[in-house]
Amino acid sequence: MSTITLITGSTLGSAEYVADHLADLLTAQGHQANITNQPQLAQLNQDTIWLIICSTHGAGDYPDNFVAFANALTSQKPTLNHLKFAVIGLGDSNYDTFCAAGKKIQAQLLTLGATQLGERLDIDVSITPVPEESAEIWFEEWQPLIND
Numbered sequence: 001m002s003t004i005t006l007i008t009g010s011t012l013g014s015a016e017y018v019a020d021h022l023a024d025l026l027t028a029q030g031h032q033a034n035i036t037n038q039p040q041l042a043q044l045n046q047d048t049i050w051l052i053i054c055s056t057h058g059a060g061d062y063p064d065n066f067v068a069f070a071n072a073l074t075s076q077k078p079t080l081n082h083l084k085f086a087v088i089g090l091g092d093s094n095y096d097t098f099c100a101a102g103k104k105i106q107a108q109l110l111t112l113g114a115t116q117l118g119e120r121l122d123i124d125v126s127i128t129p130v131p132e133e134s135a136e137i138w139f140e141e142w143q144p145l146i147n148d
């Protein structure tokens with residue numbers, strides 16, 4: 001069984017709801033799931049799997065609660081060779097910058113040497129009224145990758 005840190009970037013709460021739902025699924029499978037809605041790089045355990053669930057705001061920007069974490073990665077450039085992660089982006093395809101925040105954090109973690117587990121999921125809220133449902137379908141394919 002694995003320990004997963006669910007890291008949210010959210011302004012309106014949708015990404016947090018997705019994290020809550022996935023944490024429930026992980027726990028039901030015997031994993032340990034810890035949610036952090038105010039991520040601080042220094043406080044995150046790099047020996048856990050990071051599951052980042054991040055919406056996009058502004059014009060392709062991170063949500064406010066996610067900015068300090070993303071800036072710390074950019075400025076401190078930690079070596080993340082041992083880190084495994086996955087990304088779920090939430091966005092609206094009516095924006096040119098569809099799910100840009102999820103794409104940016106994925107690229108940043110890969111640049112720092114982390115290993116991605118599975119494909120990024122981009123949830124288009126303009127056609128997906130309940131993002132948790134898309135996340136659950138993705139999770140069914142993703143969860144075999146996290147078993148020790």
Ligand SMILES: Cc1cc2nc3c(=O)[nH]c(=O)nc-3n(C[C@H](O)[C@H](O)[C@H](O)COP(=O)(O)O)c2cc1C
Binds near residue numbers: 014016060125
């Ligand atoms: C002011 C505003 C700006 C947004 N900008 C973008 C954007 O640039 N790209 C995108 O894909 N979605 C954008 N969205 C859509 C949000 O990402 C989407 O509504 C998402 O579900 C919000 O998730 P949250 O509740 O976790 O913040 C924007 C939404 C708002 C309200």
